[in-house]
Amino acid sequence: MPGDSPEPEGMMCLHPRRDDVRDVLVDPGGRRLDDPPAGTRVGTSAPHRIAQLTVSQPHLALIPVRGNADTRLALARTGETVDAVVLAGAGLRRIGREAEATEVLDAHRMMPGLGAGQLAMQTWESDEATRAVLAPLVDADATRAAVAERTLLRALAGHCHAPIAGHAAVGASGEVRLAARVYAPDGSVVLGAERVGGLPEEVGRAAAEDLISQGANEVLAASRRT
Missing domain, CATH: 3.30.160.40 (Porphobilinogen deaminase, C-terminal domain)
Known part of the structure; x- marks a missing residue:
């Protein structure tokens, strides 16, 4: 809409x-957002996420990714283009894969997009x-x-x-x-x-x-x- x-x-x-409006990190290695070393490739797409990660985690390599939640999880799992992904936690829950989140990001640290977690x-x-x-x-x-x-x-x-x-x-x-x-x-x-x-x-x-x-x-x- x-x-x-x-x-x-x-x-x-x-x-x-x-x-839940919060975003999550999915890292197959089990790391939290503050753990990865410089150059770690983190996939995301939303401009507001990219801007916030650029400020809070300037040492990370932010890689634009597209596709549904299953597609993004597959990218992180194979490790060919990204090492981890940041995406909406609500999206994981809707496909029954919320257990794969390695960190739920506080909404004050990673402010969600408008309309996050909402159906209409x-x-x-x-x-x-x-x-x-x-x-x-x-x-x-x-x-x-x-x-x-x-x-x-x-x-x-x-x-x-x-x-x-x-x-x-x-x-x-x-x-x-x-x-x-x-x-x-x-x-x-x-x-x-x-x-x-x-x-x-x-x-x-x-x-x-x-x-x-x-x-x-x-x-x-x-x-x-x-």
């Missing part, structure tokens, strides 16, 4: 309970029969968090390949807390914002405005040219 455009008029987007269900507001079928699956907190994240992404004119990371969660009081970052692809620039509020759309817009005031539009424009 495109994250950089609103739903068509009359369509609504609902979300079931969110999975779309239907027309007027389709009461379908809405009734989906109702038992809907998680209100996950839906509110998704609205905040998608509002941020649209306000930044971002897309699935933009170097943007962020995570929204609903606290016990019902307020939405959103933390977000924008990166230069090489990690040379890191912009951050955090907002809390009762209305997810307002939280997303406010966080985006904070990032824009720091130069996010210019950073993202430059990333599109690389």
